[in-house]
Amino acid sequence: MKLCLLLWAVVLFAADPPKKTFPFPYTQEDLPNGLRLVTIPTDSPNLVSIYIVVQTGSRNEVEPGKTGFAHLFEHLMFRGTELYSPEKYQEVLQRAGAASNAFTSDDSTQFYTTFSKEDLPQIMAMEADRFQHLKYSSELFKTETGAVLGEYNKNSSNPDEKLDEVLHDTAFDRHTYKHTTMGFLKDVQDMPNQYDYSLRFFDRYYRPEYTTIVVAGDVDPKRVRALADQFWGSWKRGTYQPDIPPEPAQPGPRENHVDWPLSTLPLLAIAYKGPAFTDTQKDWAALDVLATLAFSRTSDLYQKLVVSEQKVDTLDVDMARRVDPNLFEVDARVKRAEDVEYVRDRILDTVKRFQSEVVPADKLAAVKNRERYQFTMQLDNSQTVAQTVARFVALRRTPDTIDRLFEIYAQLTPEDIRAAARKYLVESGRTIVTLTGAAAGGGK
Amino acid sequence: MRLLAGLVFASIAFAQMRTVTLAGESPVVTLRVVFTTGAAADPEDKPGLAHLTAAMLAGGGTRDLTYKQILDAMFPMASSVTAQTDQEMTTFAGATHVDNLDTYYKLFRAMLLEPGWRQDDFRRLKDEAINALRVGLRGNNDEELGKEVLYSVLYRGTPYGHYSTGTVSALENITLDDVKRFYQRHYAQSNLIVGLAGAYPADFLERIKKDFGVLPGKDSTPALEVKPPAIDHTRALIVEKNTRSVAFSLGFPMDVKRGDPDYPALLLMQSYFGPHRMSGGRLFQRIREIRGINYGDYAYIEYFPRGMFLMDPSPNLVRRSQIFQIWIRPVEPPAAAFTLRLAAYELDKLVKDGIPAEDFERTKEFLSKYVNLLTKTKGAELGYAIDSLVYGIPDYNSYIKNAVAKLTREQVNAAIRRHLRTDRLQIVAVAANAEDLKMRIVGAGPSVIHYNSAKPADILAEDKIVGAWDLGLRPQDVEIVPAAKIFE
Numbered sequence: 022m023k024l025c026l027l028l029w030a031v032v033l034f035a036a037d038p039p040k041k042t043f044p045f046p047y048t049q050e051d052l053p054n055g056l057r058l059v060t061i062p063t064d065s066p067n068l069v070s071i072y073i074v075v076q077t078g079s080r081n082e083v084e085p086g087k088t089g090f091a092h093l094f095e096h097l098m099f100r101g102t103e104l105y106s107p108e109k110y111q112e113v114l115q116r117a118g119a120a121s122n123a124f125t126s127d128d129s130t131q132f133y134t135t136f137s138k139e140d141l142p143q144i145m146a147m148e149a150d151r152f153q154h155l156k157y158s159s160e161l162f163k164t165e166t167g168a169v170l171g172e173y174n175k176n177s178s179n180p181d182e183k184l185d186e187v188l189h190d191t192a193f194d195r196h197t198y199k200h201t202t203m204g205f206l207k208d209v210q211d212m213p214n215q216y217d218y219s220l221r222f223f224d225r226y227y228r229p230e231y232t233t234i235v236v237a238g239d240v241d242p243k244r245v246r247a248l249a250d251q252f253w254g255s256w257k258r259g260t261y262q263p264d265i266p267p268e269p270a271q272p273g274p275r276e277n278h279v280d281w282p283l284s285t286l287p288l289l290a291i292a293y294k295g296p297a298f299t300d301t302q303k304d305w306a307a308l309d310v311l312a313t314l315a316f317s318r319t320s321d322l323y324q325k326l327v328v329s330e331q332k333v334d335t336l337d338v339d340m341a342r343r344v345d346p347n348l349f350e351v352d353a354r355v356k357r358a359e360d361v362e363y364v365r366d367r368i369l370d371t372v373k374r375f376q377s378e379v380v381p382a383d384k385l386a387a388v389k390n391r392e393r394y395q396f397t398m399q400l401d402n403s404q405t406v407a408q409t410v411a412r413f414v415a416l417r418r419t420p421d422t423i424d425r426l427f428e429i430y431a432q433l434t435p436e437d438i439r440a441a442a443r444k445y446l447v448e449s450g451r452t453i454v455t456l457t458g459a460a461a462g463g464g465k
Numbered sequence: 466m467r468l469l470a471g472l473v474f475a476s477i478a479f480a481q482m483r484t485v486t487l488a489g490e491s492p493v494v495t496l497r498v499v500f501t502t503g504a505a506a507d508p509e510d511k512p513g514l515a516h517l518t519a520a521m522l523a524g525g526g527t528r529d530l531t532y533k534q535i536l537d538a539m540f541p542m543a544s545s546v547t548a549q550t551d552q553e554m555t556t557f558a559g560a561t562h563v564d565n566l567d568t569y570y571k572l573f574r575a576m577l578l579e580p581g582w583r584q585d586d587f588r589r590l591k592d593e594a595i596n597a598l599r600v601g602l603r604g605n606n607d608e609e610l611g612k613e614v615l616y617s618v619l620y621r622g623t624p625y626g627h628y629s630t631g632t633v634s635a636l637e638n639i640t641l642d643d644v645k646r647f648y649q650r651h652y653a654q655s656n657l658i659v660g661l662a663g664a665y666p667a668d669f670l671e672r673i674k675k676d677f678g679v680l681p682g683k684d685s686t687p688a689l690e691v692k693p694p695a696i697d698h699t700r701a702l703i704v705e706k707n708t709r710s711v712a713f714s715l716g717f718p719m720d721v722k723r724g725d726p727d728y729p730a731l732l733l734m735q736s737y738f739g740p741h742r743m744s745g746g747r748l749f750q751r752i753r754e755i756r757g758i759n760y761g762d763y764a765y766i767e768y769f770p771r772g773m774f775l776m777d778p779s780p781n782l783v784r785r786s787q788i789f790q791i792w793i794r795p796v797e798p799p800a801a802a803f804t805l806r807l808a809a810y811e812l813d814k815l816v817k818d819g820i821p822a823e824d825f826e827r828t829k830e831f832l833s834k835y836v837n838l839l840t841k842t843k844g845a846e847l848g849y850a851i852d853s854l855v856y857g858i859p860d861y862n863s864y865i866k867n868a869v870a871k872l873t874r875e876q877v878n879a880a881i882r883r884h885l886r887t888d889r890l891q892i893v894a895v896a897a898n899a900e901d902l903k904m905r906i907v908g909a910g911p912s913v914i915h916y917n918s919a920k921p922a923d924i925l926a927e928d929k930i931v932g933a934w935d936l937g938l939r940p941q942d943v944e945i946v947p948a949a950k951i952f953e
Contacts, residue, residue: 328532
């Protein structure tokens with residue numbers, strides 16, 4: 022029961038600032054071609070989870086008219102090779118009883134599979150093959166763009182998705198965080214005509230230097246390394262480096278509005294330009310903690326707007342954890358349209374309060390405790406262990422960043438929180454977007 | 466753990482609480498308290514009462530603490546209590562580090578046994594439920610809306626005949642006294658199953674049993690009977706709203722649940738025909754992979770809510786009556802009628818030909834391994850163990866593995882023929898331009914599909930058959946309802 026003993030250790034040492042938050046030992050190795058391998062043995066009898074993290078997301082989509090291609094590739098990667106047709110690929114996964122899927126975010130595309138340990142060599146071989154030898158016809162390419170449009174369609178009935186799209190489009194001018202991972206609808210509709218570009222995209226980014234394989238579960242690191250050398254060793258390093266335009270300083274506050282064609286509750290998003298993720302400075306961690314203190318369920322504002330006055334239905338907050346500077350965002354779903362301005366002003370008051378006052382030390386301590394318990398409690402099976410590490414690998418390519426980040430959390434003082442609020446939550450970097458629905462009553 | 470299954474289920478005499486324990490070394494202690502009551506026990510004029518009652522316990526204050534005080538106390542432990550209300554089960558679940566178990570359990574216990582019944586909590590949670598119906602379901606989630614409408618239509622006139630969150634008008638009229646009465650009547654020891662997993666102290670279970678012993682002994686509600694009305698003829702209900710694409714759900718009641726002789730065979734059928742969110746299923750392959758029509762297509766033999774947000778099914782949704790269901794994810798309107806016909810055509814092929822020989826062994830292998838993944842977390846393992854207790858089966862993994870190992874292709878295909886059918890379907894669509902969709906799905910079409918790329922000759926030939934596939938719908942079998950009236 023290695024897992025359990027290690028989790029105990031975290032708690033026993035909680036009185037002193039612990040050095041290790043991530044409780045599992047792991048190996049991290051680079052193959053000569055630049056591919057990185059992270060192996061984490063855990064106490065999950067018979068099960069193995071693999072996350073293959075490609076550090077290419079919608080952030081890498083630098084050319085106009087080509088948004089959504091990182092996500093399209095998440096789909097195309099299931100379209101087969103000469104050795105493994107899509108049917109054969111499916112058959113292997115099925116015989117392994119595997120759960121397999123993929124997702125794309127701003128900074129990465131991740132492919133994951135969970136299966137029984139005896140199938141590890143077969144899965145490693147097959148994954149290596151598709152990353153090196155993906156081959157799809159222009160007909161299959163066009164067919165897959167239909168599935169991507171289908172995904173856009175299933176998302177499109179949700180006004181939250183639209184709000185998010187408009188918020189990023191409004192807040193950013195040059196950086197590729199301007200568009201969502203799905204991409205602009207016009208680009209998605211144009212995808213069937215972009216077969217040649219898709220080949221170029223694959224050639225640029227599906228390369229070992231962009232890729233990290235995370236293996237967690239009932240595994241032996243030496244065996245995993247041997248399989249990696251055997252199947253992934255011949256993968257050729259690439260040369261492409263995207264020129265991602267830096268976002269210029271925002272010259273002043275911005276606002277935008279969305280008219281939603283159906284009846285829905287008003288939505289309000291208030292966002293500020295925040296820092297990039299960092300595990301060496303306090304900025305990002307301070308804003309992450311501030312988000313919890315100021316706007317989470319135990320905050321004074323949540324108590325006022327949601328519990329006491331009941332003007333707000335949901336109140337959410339996020340300091341986006343991204344490679345480049347992204348948004349600190351507060352979202353409220355307001356019960357009545359006439360209260361939107363009131364809710365907006367209370368959120369802005371709260372921001373001002375955190376710029377002028379220092380938070381009580383006991384409240385800060387409670388957040389630190391929470392972060393630590395939340396983090397360790399989720400690591401209860403090989404899939405969540407691999408998934409958690411993969412989230413950090415997408416940013417820094419190593420699990421080391423987890424302990425570094427938690428050391429920074431431990432060092433944060435009330436003054437650090439106030440300093441971050443003063444530096445980042447400023448009017449000139451603010452974007453407010455509202456969404457209101459059509460009058461209720463219509464069934465159309 | 467699996468070998469101990471027989472010992473783990475410490476089932477005590479009828480009319481007392483039952484317990485399920487998975488003692489282990491994990492420092493994360495998981496609690497699942499299940500009451501075998503739910504929306505099916507709602508009075509006819511108060512749909513949503515069971516849901517609001519559970520919401521008041523998990524989302525309101527206790528006799529001594531306000532809701533804010535509970536949130537503050539839970540916060541540093543990163544713990545919470547969640548509620549899930551289904552037709553026959555109401556589940557309160559949470560997990561905490563064993564360090565914090567005493568503090569956490571005191572809150573958990575008070576929330577369930579000493580509710581505060583405050584008017585302001587009630588007002589907030591009622592709003593939340595109404596907004597979940599109007600905005601979360603009807604406004605933002607065409608797919609879940611279609612699925613839930615399918616259930617409410619199939620079970621019309623039975624205790625399952627309303628969505629578990631209720632209706633807007635009923636929620637508006639439910640009073641706090643109604644909630645208290647529901648709690649006093651149904652939150653009884655005879656309905657209670659306490660589930661516990663992790664490195665909890667040796668005397669912890671006794672402590673819970675003593676505490677929960679204050680609940681009334683017996684729920685005197687007569688035993689539930691759920692007999693879905695027969696469908697005479699295939700019919701469709703189109704929920705009309707201004708939306709970009711068309712979402713479909715279709716199916717019929719199927720009298721098979723866990724523990725019944727044909728359950729493992731039908732689970733194998735599901736694994737072949739439409740395993741949830743997996744690309745290997747027949748429906749997914751024929752509709753999405755080959756034709757690129759939509760994002761995914763799946764089949765179910767058990768209730769599986771929130772499937773668009775989940776990769777694995779939630780436990781503790783035990784039902785004595787289940788349906789067979791096909792879920793077609795949103796389709797561009799010009800392709801909608803064709804896609805519906807294609808799903809019916811594939812269902813027909815499944816019933817007539819069964820699972821092909823070349824796919825049968827592979828599907829068996831898949832299911833006997835995949836079942837391990839369903840219980841990869843302690844919370845899920847505990848949830849499945851509670852369900853197994855109620856269904857009266859051994860632990861789920863060994864039940865499925867043992868049964869699947871013995872299944873022959875002939876047995877599975879015979880079970881498919883016994884329980885599945887292509888006539889007498891209930892179809893639900895969520896779509897704009899309902900009249901237009903109606904015209905395109907009645908009769909024998911033809912429905913035409915246009916692709917953005919060349920397709921092989923065998924697919925084009927099959928498309929001709931599919932396009933003319935008669936769903937058996939006559940104009941009088943199609944009902945159109947504005948979305949604003951659904952669950953209102």
